[in-house]
Amino acid sequence: xxxxxxxxxxxxxxxxxxxxxxxxxxxxxxxxxxxxxxxxxxxxxxxxxxxxxxxxxxxxxxxxxxxxxxxxxxxxxxxxxxxxxxxxxxxxxxxxxxxxxxxxxxxxxxxxxxxxxxxxxxxxxxxxxxxxxxxxxxxxxxxxxxxxxxxxxxxxxxxxxxxxxxxxxxxxxxxxxxxxxxxxxxxxxxxxxxxxxxxxxxxxxxxxxxxxxxxxxxxxxxxxxxxxxxxxxxxxxxxxxxxx
Amino acid sequence: xxxxxxxxxxxxxxxxxxxxxxxxxxxxxxxxxxxxxxxxxxxxxxxxxxxxxxxxxxxxxxxxxxxxxxxxxxxxxxxxxxxxxxxxxxxxxxxxxxxxxxxxxxxxxxxxxxxxxxxxxxxxxxxxxxxxxxxxxxxxxxxxxxxxxxxxxxxxxxxxxxxxxxxxxxxxxxx
Numbered sequence: 001x002x003x004x005x006x007x008x009x010x011x012x013x014x015x016x017x018x019x020x021x022x023x024x025x026x027x028x029x030x031x032x033x034x035x036x037x038x039x040x041x042x043x044x045x046x047x048x049x050x051x052x053x054x055x056x057x058x059x060x061x062x063x064x065x066x067x068x069x070x071x072x073x074x075x076x077x078x079x080x081x082x083x084x085x086x087x088x089x090x091x092x093x094x095x096x097x098x099x100x101x102x103x104x105x106x107x108x109x110x111x112x113x114x115x116x117x118x119x120x121x122x123x124x125x126x127x128x129x130x131x132x133x134x135x136x137x138x139x140x141x142x143x144x145x146x147x148x149x150x151x152x153x154x155x156x157x158x159x160x161x162x163x164x165x166x167x168x169x170x171x172x173x174x175x176x177x178x179x180x181x182x183x184x185x186x187x188x189x190x191x192x193x194x195x196x197x198x199x200x201x202x203x204x205x206x207x208x209x210x211x212x213x214x215x216x217x218x219x220x221x222x223x224x225x226x227x228x229x230x231x232x233x234x235x236x237x238x239x240x241x242x243x244x
Numbered sequence: 245x246x247x248x249x250x251x252x253x254x255x256x257x258x259x260x261x262x263x264x265x266x267x268x269x270x271x272x273x274x275x276x277x278x279x280x281x282x283x284x285x286x287x288x289x290x291x292x293x294x295x296x297x298x299x300x301x302x303x304x305x306x307x308x309x310x311x312x313x314x315x316x317x318x319x320x321x322x323x324x325x326x327x328x329x330x331x332x333x334x335x336x337x338x339x340x341x342x343x344x345x346x347x348x349x350x351x352x353x354x355x356x357x358x359x360x361x362x363x364x365x366x367x368x369x370x371x372x373x374x375x376x377x378x379x380x381x382x383x384x385x386x387x388x389x390x391x392x393x394x395x396x397x398x399x400x401x402x403x404x405x406x407x408x409x410x411x412x413x414x415x416x417x418x419x
Contacts, residue, residue, distance in 0.1 A: 007262070010264065011278035013262075013263045013267065014261065014262050014263060014264055014265075015262065015264035015265060015268065016264075019262065019265045019268070019269075020264075020265070020268055021263075023268060023269055023272050024272065025296050027272050027273070027275070027276045030276060030280065030285075031276060031279055031284075034280045034283070034284030034285070035280075035283050035284050036286075037284070037288075038283070038284040038287050038288045041287055041288060041291045043291065043294065043295055043298065049288075052284075052288055053288065053292060056285070056288060056289070056292065060339050075286050075287075075291070077277065077280075077281045079275065080280075080285055081273075081276060081277045081280055081281075081285075084280075085273065085276065108271075109370070112265070113270050114262045114265045114269075115265065118265070118266045118269040118270055119269070122270060122273065217290055219388070242360060
């Protein structure tokens with residue numbers, strides 16, 4: 001279970017090559033999916049275009065539930081890309097994992113807290129940026145002292161807590177899912193070292209939980225992608241709406 | 245399990261902080277955002293907006309054409325009613341005219357018949373008179389003939405002589 005990571009140092013920064021690879025793969029899949037689905041767009045949508053339009057409407061619904069479309073419309077592209085990217089990332093680690101030597105290469109990129117925290121900090125940074133941009137620096141600064149000025153420390157803590165929970169929730173769900181999948185895979189295969197009989201027992205006893213857990217991970221991965229985007233939009237709307 | 249008890253530490257790969265991953269993730273996400281916006285979401289949003297407008301236009305057009313249709317229907321109904329009234333009037337007029345014409349014809353025919361009857365009667369009377377006068381003439385000439393025949397047969401020479409003398413005498417006395 002305890003696999004290392006293929007870390008290299010380059011220009012004074014440490015790169016986890018597995019993360020780099022999986023980020024690239026996830027981004028490529030999202031890009032190809034998006035481009036293929038909109039390659040031949042028509043007024044009468046067919047096939048995958050329907051699916052993409054459904055996803056777009058879904059994200060629109062998420063944004064509309066937290067802020068009005070006048071301000072929320074500009075976040076549609078961000079939300080759409082986020083939900084696709086996180087969903088694809090969550091799904092990548094589900095079918096298998098690849099371990100070369102002692103290093104874990106194939107996994108969900110979102111099963112790494114560095115990645116999820118990067119996304120979370122990016123979202124929070126964007127929320128602050130749009131808060132300043134749309135309210136003005138003064139009104140934005142005032143939001144930290146409302147409704148009462150003694151709330152200021154709490155507000156500061158809230159910012160960090162929001163960022164942490166946003167990133168770590170996603171990481172925890174996906175990482176836990178992958179750990180359990182790895183354990184079940186180990187149960188299914190490790191028995192063969194002692195003999196074919198115990199190996200078979202292990203495989204059979206692991207098969208059903210494996211199936212169930214993969215189905216559940218599919219569900220969790222979708223839900224977490226939804227929740228991440230939902231919360232991102234809620235946090236952004238808190239920053240950009242006047243009446244808060 | 246011992247090194248991975250602290251999950252954050254485990255992901256950092258023990259001693260290292262993966263700053264490169266952060267930068268790579270950020271850069272990749274921004275690139276992805278830009279690319280899909282340009283090549284996928286942009287056109288998709290465009291077509292969805294276009295469809296929205298299209299549907300709105302279609303609805304407006306449908307409403308307009310429905311209003312037009314109902315207006316036309318009303319117009320047609322009005323026209324139909326009007327033409328029905330007109331047709332009724334026409335029929336009424338024709339009936340009246342026919343009636344008048346019938347009366348006219350009957351009156352004329354009656355007058356004509358009367359006239360014919362009258363002239364026939366007059367002719368009959370004329371003819372009768374003519375026939376009566378012709379008969380009268382005939383009777384006169386016939387009676388003269390008969391008288392002359394009777395006279396011729398009964399008068400002998402002596403009688404004739406006597407008669408002539410009588411006449412002469414009479415003529416002399418009267419003078």
